[in-house]
Every structure is written in C-alpha cells, then in structure tokens.
Amino acid sequence: MTNLTAAKNETRITRDLVGKKLTVIREFRAPVALVWKSWTESALLDKWWAPRPWRAETKTLDFREGGMWLYAMIGPDGTTAWCRVDFKTIVPGKSFTAENGFCDEDGNINSSFPRMRWFVEFKPTATGSEVDVLIGFDDEADMQKIIDMGFETGFTMGLGNLDELLAQQG
C-alpha cells in the first residue's frame, strides 16, 4: 500500500502523511564513494538529475554546509525551471541534509511553491550501496499542495509526459 515496489529497478517509495514525509530508497551496483561523488559534483549531477527528456544544468554548486546548488531543469521545448538546494549539514561519504525549493535564475525563492527538506543517506551494501532520500514538508498543507501539483513532475515534465508515464506503468 504505502510500500510500492517497482518491479523494474527496486525504487522503494513510502509516504507518511502524519510525519509529513516521503521516502525514496534505491540500491546501486557501485560503491558509496562513487555514488556520493555523483550526488555532490555538478558535472556528474547534470548527467543524471533530470528525468528524461529533460536535462539539468548547474549554474553554481558549492557543496559545503551553508553552500548552495542552483540549477535549471530544461525541457525539450526550452521550458526552464530553476531550483535551488541549500546544504545544511554534511557528513562526508555518509549523509547530508538540505532544503530544496523552486526559484528564479538568481536563486530567489518562489514562495508559492512548498519548500522541502531532504535527508540523504548513503549506506554500503553487499552489492554496492543504498541511498535513502527522506523528503520532509513543513506542514500537511504543503504536502497537499505537492499532491495537488502532481509533485515536481507535474511542474517539470509537463502533463503530456505524465499521462504517458502513467500509461507505461499500467
């Protein structure tokens, strides 16, 4: 029910409305060091962060406590959505916390969209590593807003793609 497992690639997603958080758990066949690098270096992030056919383009990334990642999600038709991630705490190779929101190209937060708090944890496993992403919301209204928006994808991918994606999932 709340633990919806994808048959294809084991992205486990759970949600907890009381705790106002969503959890995304995924394993990778690569050591933590490499996965950590992919999550924290802009040249690598730009290669995987955007869902296809979108692409991510980093304007600035300062991966340290108090630093910020400012990037754009660019659609095939040129539609651009700016996002910023503010890093709060970092335990190198293990975890980091951050705040995530939509903004303009200068990083000015668009307060009409809910902000999200991330806790991203990297764990070694027998076959590589596991990444747990906890996405927390300030209150239920924010979570509801994201629900109503169809979450990030409704915003970044366009509704046409969504129908297609949903159809693929059966």
Next chain:
Amino acid sequence: MRRDIFHAIADPTRRAILTLLAAKAMTPNALAEHFSSTRQAVSKHIQMLAECEVVKQELIGREIYYHINSKKMKEADKWLGPFRALWENRYDNLDELLNDLKKKKS
C-alpha cells in the same frame, strides 16, 4: 477534517489493517485479533477507513465483512505514479552514469 485516502493510510495500524484486508475480506473481530490494541481502537480505525471509502462492508450471514476498495486505493497510486516515475527515471540515469564511471576506473 478531510477524509481521504491519505488520511486512511497515514496511520501505521490502518496500513496494517489494509495489508490484512488486501489478502482477504475479514470481520472486525478477526482483524482485532491481529493487534495488541483494544477491539474498540481497532474498530475506530476500521470506521475511519470506511469513511475514507478505502474499505467496503458486506453482510454475509450475520457477520459484517470488510474488504478493500481497490478503486479507491488506486487513487493514491495515481498520485504517487508521477513521483515514482521521476525518481525511477532519474535513478536509471544514475545507474548508467555509475556504469560509465566504473568502466573509466578499470
């Protein structure tokens, strides 16, 4: 207070009830046996689930059986669908990148 699918699944006991009902229709008594909380507490949760329309009642003989309303449950999945698609898509990309990085190293 709004009564919807998200309230229905917000509580761990209710999630457990739904998991049990997903396997087969059950009476409130049979459900209560699976929990350490009082029958009354379990009954309250069932009532909540019924209000959210995620479970339906059926009278069989003299007993009320609850079963899952799968149509309603799909509403939750519909919302989660795009969210899951985003992360799967993103992580598929990451798989590819990690493969490339590993090749470069070796």
